[in-house]
Amino acid sequence: MTTMTERLEFAARVERIAAYPAAGAYGEHAAAANLASNESPEPPIPAVLAAIEAALGTLNRYPDPSASQLRGRLAARYGVPAARIAVGNGSCDLLLAAGEALLEPGAELVYAWPSFSIYPHLAATSGARAVTVALDGDDRHDLDAIAAELTAATRLVIVCNPNNPTSTAIELDAIAALLEQIPPHIAVIVDEAYCEFNLLAGDPDASIALLARHPNLLLLRTFSKVYGLCGLRVGFALCGSERLKLALDQVRQPFAVNALALAAAFEALAHGDEVQRRVERTIARRIGLEAGLEELGVKVADSQANFVWTTLPGERDDGPIVEGLADRGVLVRAGSALGRQGALRVTCGTERENERFLGALRELLARPAGA
Ligand SMILES: *Cc1c(COP(=O)(O)O)cnc(C)c1O
Numbered sequence: 001m002t003t004m005t006e007r008l009e010f011a012a013r014v015e016r017i018a019a020y021p022a023a024g025a026y027g028e029h030a031a032a033a034n035l036a037s038n039e040s041p042e043p044p045i046p047a048v049l050a051a052i053e054a055a056l057g058t059l060n061r062y063p064d065p066s067a068s069q070l071r072g073r074l075a076a077r078y079g080v081p082a083a084r085i086a087v088g089n090g091s092c093d094l095l096l097a098a099g100e101a102l103l104e105p106g107a108e109l110v111y112a113w114p115s116f117s118i119y120p121h122l123a124a125t126s127g128a129r130a131v132t133v134a135l136d137g138d139d140r141h142d143l144d145a146i147a148a149e150l151t152a153a154t155r156l157v158i159v160c161n162p163n164n165p166t167s168t169a170i171e172l173d174a175i176a177a178l179l180e181q182i183p184p185h186i187a188v189i190v191d192e193a194y195c196e197f198n199l200l201a202g203d204p205d206a207s208i209a210l211l212a213r214h215p216n217l218l219l220l221r222t223f224s225k226v227y228g229l230c231g232l233r234v235g236f237a238l239c240g241s242e243r244l245k246l247a248l249d250q251v252r253q254p255f256a257v258n259a260l261a262l263a264a265a266f267e268a269l270a271h272g273d274e275v276q277r278r279v280e281r282t283i284a285r286r287i288g289l290e291a292g293l294e295e296l297g298v299k300v301a302d303s304q305a306n307f308v309w310t311t312l313p314g315e316r317d318d319g320p321i322v323e324g325l326a327d328r329g330v331l332v333r334a335g336s337a338l339g340r341q342g343a344l345r346v347t348c349g350t351e352r353e354n355e356r357f358l359g360a361l362r363e364l365l366a367r368p369a370g371a
Pocket of ligand 1: 038089090091092093116160163164191193221222223224225230233234235
């Protein structure tokens with residue numbers, strides 16, 4: 001059979017969209033320790049799995065397009081009216097929807113860098129201009145520098161708190177002060193995918209009070225990380241105004257969130273105590289991981305998330321270290337793929353996984369660079 005040459009004409013934006021830096025090992029042998037994607041090492045809560053099973057028998061039906069039960073429970077949990085809560089096929093779905101609803105050629109969006117690898121897609125898909133702002137010397141958001149980049153063309157500002165990939169957080173007061181400086185026609189997304197792990201914030205939900213003062217604010221949350229439901233794809237946005245929520249829905253397909261995800265997220269919200277215990281276990285393992293890294297002479301950023309960000313000693317290349325770790329069954333992310341050469345992003349796994357990582361890194365650092 002002869003193969004025809006493909007001659008399709010694609011939209012110009014397809015050229016602009018970079019491939020997402022996917023973690024390795026999918027489809028290969030299961031890694032001994034997958035510390036590359038900030039997932040929970042713990043399986044989903046058993047009652048959540050039971051809720052998914054109970055929903056299987058009605059998969060011949062479409063899911064509720066308004067996700068009314070889940071939005072009702074989120075409203076009760078967070079004290080935000082359901083009319084201002086959007087749910088998405090993962091919070092990335094809501095991020096991309098915000099880009100589609102707010103951006104177009106001639107518009108600008110502002111975010112820190114390095115930050116979450118999806119943010120560049122918002123400019124690439126819309127044709128808007130991305131203005132990136134360097135982190136400060138402690139790898140934290142520099143909010144003054146972000147405020148200084150606002151122009152007449154700015155439509156959207158994204159603040160990732162705690163920041164992926166650097167794990168650092170900024171105080172809520174600083175975010176509140178930034179919001180005071182941002183005119184009300186500019187939307188602000190605070191991406192709080194890891195807020196539950198942030199010990200700087202006494203209460204991870206304290207940011208919700210800001211919604212009352214700022215109709216242009218969107219707090220982005222997810223069931224992926226702390227609830228251990230990455231594989232199911234469900235996230236939500238708490239919005240300062242109904243209009244913002246409606247715009248996120250307008251640009252997406254009506255059945256964006258599948259029935260199993262809706263059932264699972266609804267059930268997950270009834271298990272706050274278990275979630276809190278998971279947070280505490282994660283933070284305990286994070287402290288162990290940080291201590292182990294410091295022993296190896298590796299600089300570690302002040303983590304407020306379920307992962308750590310380390311700078312390798314002696315300006316070593318991250319590439320050979322990441323490969324060496326993979327050869328030893330430990331998957332982590334290379335800083336160079338996330339905006340910073342010579343760094344590693346390592347998810348807090350189980351204690352065993354963390355030890356395995358530390359042992360392998362010790363071995364690799366003991367060798368001269370390039371050997
Ligand atoms: C993991 C992560 C998300 C969550 O993405 P989902 O689509 O909800 O799985 C959002 N923002 C950041 C910064 C993340 O690291």
